[in-house]
Amino acid sequence: MKTFGIIAVVLCGALLIYGTVDFPEWGDPASPASTYVSPYYIEHSIPDTSVPNIVTAILADYRGYDTMFETAVVFAAGIACIFLLRIEKRDSPRSRLYRHIPTGVTIRIEQGGRLPEGSRDLERIDSVWVPYDLIIKTGCRLVIPFIQLFALYVIAHGHHSPGGGFQGGVIFGAAIILYALAYDLRTAQTHLPIRTSVLLSSTGVLIYAGTGALCLLLGANFLNYSALAGLLGVDPVTARSHGILIVEIGVALAVMAVMVGLYYIISSAGRLDEGL
């Protein structure tokens, strides 16, 4: 069976490589894409949308439907993972570990046991993986604001440089995942609970689809941002640029929330109490 698999893979690979022989040379100006498709966008993207980054203009404006359904797919995948893996049972079958902060002594509370009354000096720790490292925690706390700021820059500056909603959202989500890694899952969830992350991801998709629907209400085609000119108080071309920014923010919200939710649910095996 294994030999058969290897033969099939090698054969498929050879056929694919044979297929690339017919491809035009990389960067060939006479290739069909460079002759008919690219010149249109290179000539029209600035007059149409006033966005210097052609990739962003194509993604969020000319091919707005694609990006909207990509966002919907990311959202659906995240929701499906959370529905499949989530365990709603609140009572943990495992015993819990607590650390006495002043002395550093670890105590174990068996199932059904309770903490002593009025114990403020005890903090819950993970039973499998207990990283207690001041350097990591402080380092991450110093770095995370800059990562988040960079993520916002990537989202907002997608018009002028590489970047946009997807990348910025992933970077923002990575900052929160880094926080969850450096501290623990429960501390991260006090800042962004999984409920909020699900809500944010649906809000992101709603912002995108709502912008499209708003254009429809204002008398233009779905996702034709020129219709927003009256609302935003700018000329139709600048309105397209602003419309792109609005939908990018929606994409970023959805992607960020889905990434964080996926991390929570996978690293805690659906229990959301103890994680990586």
Place this chain on the structure above:
Amino acid sequence: MIWQLEFIILILIIFSGIGALMVKDLLGAGILFSAYSFMMCLLWAIMGAVDVAFTEASVGAGVSTVLFVAAIFRTTRRSKD
């Protein structure tokens, strides 16, 4: 672009791809997959597709590796085949 650099990156991509399939340790496979993604990102950047390279670096090499590690942490580390 210097073709030697592209060639080295291409070789590294092929080796990390095969290595990710071959290696028994799933954590190692995840890290090799991350290396694969990062090399792909370099190759996209060399070919001028900077937006794709950015996405590959953040999604492929960044977050998906964390998700792999989180999933391996909750299952076994050794692969059966």
